[in-house]
Amino acid sequence: MVSMLFATYNIHFGLGSDHRYDVARIADAVAAADVICLQEVVQGWALNAFADQAAEIAARLNRYVWFHGAFDADSSAVEGDGRILNRRRTFGNAVLSRWPISEARGHLLPKTSLPTQFDLQRGMVEAVIAARSRPLRVYSLHLSHLTPRQRLPQIAAVLDLVHGAARRGGTWDHQVADLFGFSEKAPPVPTAAVVMGDFNFTHADPEYPAICGELHPFMGRVTQADGLVDAWAAAGNVEDRESFPGDGRIDHCFITADLAPQVRRAWIDDTTPASDHFPLFVELDV
Numbered sequence: 001m002v003s004m005l006f007a008t009y010n011i012h013f014g015l016g017s018d019h020r021y022d023v024a025r026i027a028d029a030v031a032a033a034d035v036i037c038l039q040e041v042v043q044g045w046a047l048n049a050f051a052d053q054a055a056e057i058a059a060r061l062n063r064y065v066w067f068h069g070a071f072d073a074d075s076s077a078v079e080g081d082g083r084i085l086n087r088r089r090t091f092g093n094a095v096l097s098r099w100p101i102s103e104a105r106g107h108l109l110p111k112t113s114l115p116t117q118f119d120l121q122r123g124m125v126e127a128v129i130a131a132r133s134r135p136l137r138v139y140s141l142h143l144s145h146l147t148p149r150q151r152l153p154q155i156a157a158v159l160d161l162v163h164g165a166a167r168r169g170g171t172w173d174h175q176v177a178d179l180f181g182f183s184e185k186a187p188p189v190p191t192a193a194v195v196m197g198d199f200n201f202t203h204a205d206p207e208y209p210a211i212c213g214e215l216h217p218f219m220g221r222v223t224q225a226d227g228l229v230d231a232w233a234a235a236g237n238v239e240d241r242e243s244f245p246g247d248g249r250i251d252h253c254f255i256t257a258d259l260a261p262q263v264r265r266a267w268i269d270d271t272t273p274a275s276d277h278f279p280l281f282v283e284l285d286v
Helices: 023-029 053-061 148-163 207-212 257-262
Strands: 003-010 035-043 064-074 088-097 101-108 123-129 136-142 193-198 214-216 220-222 228-230 251-256 263-268 280-285
Touching: 003 136, 003 193, 003 251, 023 053, 035 053, 035 064, 035 136, 035 193, 053 064, 053 088, 064 101, 064 123, 088 101, 088 123, 088 136, 123 148, 136 148, 148 193, 148 207, 193 280, 207 228, 228 257, 251 257, 251 263, 251 280, 257 263, 257 280
Parallel strands: 003 035, 136 193
Antiparallel strands: 003 280, 035 088, 064 088, 101 123, 123 136, 193 251, 214 220, 228 251, 263 280
Protein backbone atom coordinates (compact mmCIF):
# COMPACT_ATOMS: atom_id res chain seq x y z
CA MET A 1 0.00 0.00 0.00
CA VAL A 2 1.32 3.42 -0.99
CA SER A 3 0.21 6.97 -0.41
CA MET A 4 -1.25 8.84 -3.38
CA LEU A 5 -2.12 12.52 -3.50
CA PHE A 6 -5.18 13.57 -5.52
CA ALA A 7 -6.16 17.12 -6.44
CA THR A 8 -9.16 18.73 -8.10
CA TYR A 9 -9.07 22.26 -9.47
CA ASN A 10 -11.48 24.39 -11.48
CA ILE A 11 -8.92 26.48 -13.37
CA HIS A 12 -11.35 29.13 -14.73
CA PHE A 13 -9.79 29.06 -18.22
CA GLY A 14 -6.44 29.93 -16.59
CA LEU A 15 -7.72 33.29 -15.36
CA GLY A 16 -6.87 34.04 -11.74
CA SER A 17 -8.76 35.90 -9.04
CA ASP A 18 -6.35 38.75 -9.75
CA HIS A 19 -7.60 38.77 -13.40
CA ARG A 20 -4.21 37.59 -14.67
CA TYR A 21 -3.99 34.75 -17.20
CA ASP A 22 -1.23 32.31 -16.26
CA VAL A 23 -1.52 28.60 -16.97
CA ALA A 24 1.94 27.93 -15.54
CA ARG A 25 0.91 28.96 -12.03
CA ILE A 26 -2.21 26.77 -12.37
CA ALA A 27 0.11 23.83 -12.95
CA ASP A 28 2.43 24.84 -10.12
CA ALA A 29 -0.49 25.04 -7.66
CA VAL A 30 -1.17 21.29 -8.03
CA ALA A 31 2.33 20.10 -8.93
CA ALA A 32 2.65 17.92 -5.82
CA ALA A 33 -0.38 15.78 -6.71
CA ASP A 34 -0.03 12.36 -8.31
CA VAL A 35 -3.48 12.48 -9.94
CA ILE A 36 -5.08 15.79 -10.92
CA CYS A 37 -8.65 16.49 -12.03
CA LEU A 38 -9.18 19.79 -13.82
CA GLN A 39 -12.36 21.60 -14.85
CA GLU A 40 -13.02 24.62 -17.11
CA VAL A 41 -10.12 23.58 -19.31
CA VAL A 42 -10.21 25.09 -22.79
CA GLN A 43 -8.59 24.52 -26.17
CA GLY A 44 -8.67 26.75 -29.23
CA TRP A 45 -10.09 29.91 -27.65
CA ALA A 46 -9.04 33.28 -29.06
CA LEU A 47 -8.99 34.85 -25.59
CA ASN A 48 -5.83 32.87 -24.77
CA ALA A 49 -4.23 32.65 -28.21
CA PHE A 50 -5.88 29.29 -29.02
CA ALA A 51 -3.83 27.51 -26.34
CA ASP A 52 -4.25 23.83 -25.53
CA GLN A 53 -4.32 24.19 -21.76
CA ALA A 54 -4.45 20.48 -20.95
CA ALA A 55 -1.35 19.84 -23.04
CA GLU A 56 0.49 22.85 -21.57
CA ILE A 57 -0.18 21.81 -17.98
CA ALA A 58 0.72 18.18 -18.66
CA ALA A 59 3.98 19.23 -20.31
CA ARG A 60 4.93 21.50 -17.43
CA LEU A 61 4.23 18.78 -14.85
CA ASN A 62 5.45 15.86 -17.00
CA ARG A 63 2.18 13.97 -16.55
CA TYR A 64 0.04 11.69 -18.66
CA VAL A 65 -3.15 13.52 -19.66
CA TRP A 66 -6.56 12.95 -21.18
CA PHE A 67 -8.98 15.75 -21.99
CA HIS A 68 -12.61 15.59 -23.05
CA GLY A 69 -14.57 18.56 -24.32
CA ALA A 70 -18.09 18.82 -22.99
CA PHE A 71 -18.84 20.82 -26.13
CA ASP A 72 -17.04 21.54 -29.38
CA ALA A 73 -17.63 24.66 -31.49
CA ASP A 74 -16.14 26.14 -34.63
CA SER A 75 -13.14 28.39 -34.21
CA SER A 76 -11.92 28.29 -37.81
CA ALA A 77 -10.59 31.17 -39.84
CA VAL A 78 -10.11 31.95 -43.53
CA GLU A 79 -6.59 33.04 -44.34
CA GLY A 80 -5.68 35.78 -46.77
CA ASP A 81 -5.29 33.41 -49.69
CA GLY A 82 -8.72 31.89 -49.03
CA ARG A 83 -7.53 28.70 -47.42
CA ILE A 84 -9.59 27.45 -44.49
CA LEU A 85 -7.75 27.11 -41.21
CA ASN A 86 -9.69 24.39 -39.40
CA ARG A 87 -9.76 24.89 -35.66
CA ARG A 88 -12.14 23.82 -32.90
CA ARG A 89 -13.02 25.58 -29.64
CA THR A 90 -13.61 23.19 -26.76
CA PHE A 91 -14.41 23.41 -23.04
CA GLY A 92 -14.25 20.50 -20.66
CA ASN A 93 -12.44 18.42 -18.08
CA ALA A 94 -9.10 16.66 -17.85
CA VAL A 95 -7.33 14.02 -15.80
CA LEU A 96 -3.54 14.10 -15.36
CA SER A 97 -1.52 11.31 -13.79
CA ARG A 98 2.02 10.29 -12.88
CA TRP A 99 1.10 6.82 -14.11
CA PRO A 100 -0.30 5.81 -17.50
CA ILE A 101 -3.98 6.37 -18.20
CA SER A 102 -4.72 2.90 -19.49
CA GLU A 103 -8.12 3.86 -20.90
CA ALA A 104 -10.43 6.86 -20.83
CA ARG A 105 -13.75 8.05 -22.18
CA GLY A 106 -15.91 11.12 -21.96
CA HIS A 107 -19.53 11.31 -20.86
CA LEU A 108 -22.02 14.09 -21.53
CA LEU A 109 -24.32 14.94 -18.64
CA PRO A 110 -28.01 15.85 -18.98
CA LYS A 111 -28.79 19.40 -20.10
CA THR A 112 -32.10 21.27 -20.17
CA SER A 113 -32.56 24.32 -22.37
CA LEU A 114 -33.03 27.61 -20.48
CA PRO A 115 -34.42 30.46 -22.62
CA THR A 116 -33.43 33.31 -20.26
CA GLN A 117 -30.42 31.99 -18.29
CA PHE A 118 -26.89 31.06 -19.31
CA ASP A 119 -25.88 27.45 -18.90
CA LEU A 120 -23.86 25.09 -21.06
CA GLN A 121 -23.29 21.45 -21.80
CA ARG A 122 -21.54 19.69 -18.92
CA GLY A 123 -19.47 16.55 -19.01
CA MET A 124 -17.34 14.07 -17.11
CA VAL A 125 -14.05 12.33 -17.83
CA GLU A 126 -13.70 8.68 -16.80
CA ALA A 127 -10.11 7.46 -16.67
CA VAL A 128 -8.45 4.28 -15.43
CA ILE A 129 -5.11 5.04 -13.78
CA ALA A 130 -2.54 2.26 -13.90
CA ALA A 131 -1.07 3.15 -10.52
CA ARG A 132 1.74 1.06 -9.12
CA SER A 133 -0.23 -0.33 -6.19
CA ARG A 134 -3.61 -0.94 -7.88
CA PRO A 135 -5.64 0.40 -10.81
CA LEU A 136 -8.21 3.06 -9.97
CA ARG A 137 -11.13 4.68 -11.73
CA VAL A 138 -10.88 8.47 -11.58
CA TYR A 139 -13.61 10.88 -12.67
CA SER A 140 -13.30 14.61 -13.33
CA LEU A 141 -16.60 16.45 -13.67
CA HIS A 142 -18.31 19.83 -13.68
CA LEU A 143 -22.01 20.27 -12.89
CA SER A 144 -24.36 23.15 -13.70
CA HIS A 145 -23.81 26.36 -11.74
CA LEU A 146 -27.51 27.18 -11.54
CA THR A 147 -30.07 25.24 -9.50
CA PRO A 148 -30.67 21.82 -7.95
CA ARG A 149 -33.21 21.10 -10.66
CA GLN A 150 -30.44 21.39 -13.24
CA ARG A 151 -27.93 19.41 -11.20
CA LEU A 152 -29.99 16.52 -9.80
CA PRO A 153 -30.43 14.79 -13.19
CA GLN A 154 -26.70 15.22 -13.74
CA ILE A 155 -25.97 13.63 -10.35
CA ALA A 156 -28.25 10.70 -11.19
CA ALA A 157 -26.30 10.20 -14.41
CA VAL A 158 -22.97 10.42 -12.58
CA LEU A 159 -24.00 7.84 -9.99
CA ASP A 160 -25.27 5.50 -12.69
CA LEU A 161 -21.96 5.79 -14.55
CA VAL A 162 -19.86 5.27 -11.43
CA HIS A 163 -21.88 2.38 -9.98
CA GLY A 164 -22.61 0.81 -13.36
CA ALA A 165 -18.97 0.62 -14.46
CA ALA A 166 -18.69 -3.15 -14.05
CA ARG A 167 -21.93 -3.69 -15.96
CA ARG A 168 -20.75 -1.55 -18.88
CA GLY A 169 -17.26 -2.98 -18.86
CA GLY A 170 -14.14 -1.37 -20.24
CA THR A 171 -13.84 0.53 -23.46
CA TRP A 172 -13.74 -2.77 -25.32
CA ASP A 173 -14.54 -6.37 -24.40
CA HIS A 174 -12.64 -9.61 -24.90
CA GLN A 175 -9.38 -10.17 -26.70
CA VAL A 176 -9.46 -11.25 -30.33
CA ALA A 177 -6.10 -11.44 -32.04
CA ASP A 178 -5.72 -8.80 -34.75
CA LEU A 179 -9.45 -8.03 -34.95
CA PHE A 180 -9.71 -4.36 -35.92
CA GLY A 181 -6.32 -3.84 -34.29
CA PHE A 182 -7.55 -4.73 -30.80
CA SER A 183 -5.04 -7.42 -29.98
CA GLU A 184 -4.49 -6.18 -26.42
CA LYS A 185 -6.32 -7.67 -23.48
CA ALA A 186 -9.59 -6.02 -22.56
CA PRO A 187 -8.89 -3.39 -19.90
CA PRO A 188 -9.97 -4.20 -16.34
CA VAL A 189 -12.70 -2.27 -14.55
CA PRO A 190 -11.38 -1.37 -11.10
CA THR A 191 -13.89 -1.41 -8.26
CA ALA A 192 -12.38 1.55 -6.42
CA ALA A 193 -13.28 4.98 -7.74
CA VAL A 194 -12.40 8.60 -6.98
CA VAL A 195 -14.94 11.18 -8.20
CA MET A 196 -13.64 14.75 -8.14
CA GLY A 197 -14.66 18.09 -9.53
CA ASP A 198 -16.68 21.26 -9.33
CA PHE A 199 -20.11 20.07 -8.19
CA ASN A 200 -21.49 23.59 -7.63
CA PHE A 201 -23.27 22.62 -4.41
CA THR A 202 -22.35 22.61 -0.72
CA HIS A 203 -22.98 20.11 2.07
CA ALA A 204 -26.14 22.07 2.95
CA ASP A 205 -27.76 21.66 -0.48
CA PRO A 206 -30.12 18.80 -1.46
CA GLU A 207 -27.65 17.39 -3.98
CA TYR A 208 -25.13 16.47 -1.29
CA PRO A 209 -27.26 13.80 0.45
CA ALA A 210 -28.24 12.47 -2.99
CA ILE A 211 -24.60 11.41 -3.29
CA CYS A 212 -23.43 10.54 0.21
CA GLY A 213 -26.55 10.11 2.33
CA GLU A 214 -28.87 12.12 4.51
CA LEU A 215 -27.73 13.53 7.82
CA HIS A 216 -29.16 11.87 10.93
CA PRO A 217 -29.04 14.02 14.09
CA PHE A 218 -27.29 11.28 16.09
CA MET A 219 -25.91 8.78 13.58
CA GLY A 220 -24.25 11.15 11.12
CA ARG A 221 -24.40 10.59 7.37
CA VAL A 222 -26.51 7.56 6.48
CA THR A 223 -24.61 6.33 3.45
CA GLN A 224 -25.97 3.36 1.51
CA ALA A 225 -23.70 0.45 0.69
CA ASP A 226 -23.43 1.55 -2.94
CA GLY A 227 -23.16 5.23 -2.05
CA LEU A 228 -20.16 7.50 -2.16
CA VAL A 229 -18.26 8.97 0.77
CA ASP A 230 -17.06 12.56 1.04
CA ALA A 231 -13.28 12.23 1.43
CA TRP A 232 -13.17 15.65 3.09
CA ALA A 233 -15.39 14.44 5.94
CA ALA A 234 -13.68 11.03 6.04
CA ALA A 235 -10.44 12.88 6.78
CA GLY A 236 -12.03 14.35 9.91
CA ASN A 237 -12.75 17.83 8.58
CA VAL A 238 -15.95 19.75 9.29
CA GLU A 239 -18.30 19.78 6.32
CA ASP A 240 -18.67 23.58 6.29
CA ARG A 241 -15.60 24.95 4.46
CA GLU A 242 -14.99 27.19 1.43
CA SER A 243 -13.37 26.15 -1.83
CA PHE A 244 -15.03 28.94 -3.86
CA PRO A 245 -14.90 32.29 -2.06
CA GLY A 246 -18.35 33.36 -0.96
CA ASP A 247 -20.12 30.17 -2.06
CA GLY A 248 -18.75 27.59 0.35
CA ARG A 249 -17.20 24.19 -0.38
CA ILE A 250 -18.46 23.34 -3.87
CA ASP A 251 -15.39 21.41 -5.06
CA HIS A 252 -15.53 17.85 -3.78
CA CYS A 253 -13.82 14.49 -3.76
CA PHE A 254 -16.25 11.59 -3.35
CA ILE A 255 -14.89 8.04 -3.09
CA THR A 256 -16.26 4.52 -3.08
CA ALA A 257 -16.82 3.15 0.42
CA ASP A 258 -13.88 0.75 0.21
CA LEU A 259 -11.50 3.72 0.04
CA ALA A 260 -13.00 5.61 3.00
CA PRO A 261 -10.80 3.96 5.67
CA GLN A 262 -7.74 4.79 3.60
CA VAL A 263 -8.15 8.58 3.61
CA ARG A 264 -5.19 10.10 5.41
CA ARG A 265 -5.95 13.81 5.10
CA ALA A 266 -7.68 16.43 2.97
CA TRP A 267 -7.09 20.14 2.70
CA ILE A 268 -7.83 23.21 0.59
CA ASP A 269 -5.11 25.60 -0.54
CA ASP A 270 -6.74 28.98 -0.04
CA THR A 271 -3.52 30.91 -0.68
CA THR A 272 -3.23 30.70 -4.46
CA PRO A 273 -4.81 33.37 -6.72
CA ALA A 274 -4.31 31.25 -9.86
CA SER A 275 -8.08 30.68 -10.35
CA ASP A 276 -11.36 31.89 -8.88
CA HIS A 277 -11.53 28.49 -7.12
CA PHE A 278 -9.10 26.94 -4.66
CA PRO A 279 -7.59 23.48 -5.27
CA LEU A 280 -8.71 20.61 -3.06
CA PHE A 281 -6.17 17.92 -2.10
CA VAL A 282 -6.88 14.42 -0.76
CA GLU A 283 -4.24 11.91 0.34
CA LEU A 284 -5.17 8.22 0.18
CA ASP A 285 -3.38 4.99 1.04
CA VAL A 286 -4.10 2.71 -1.88
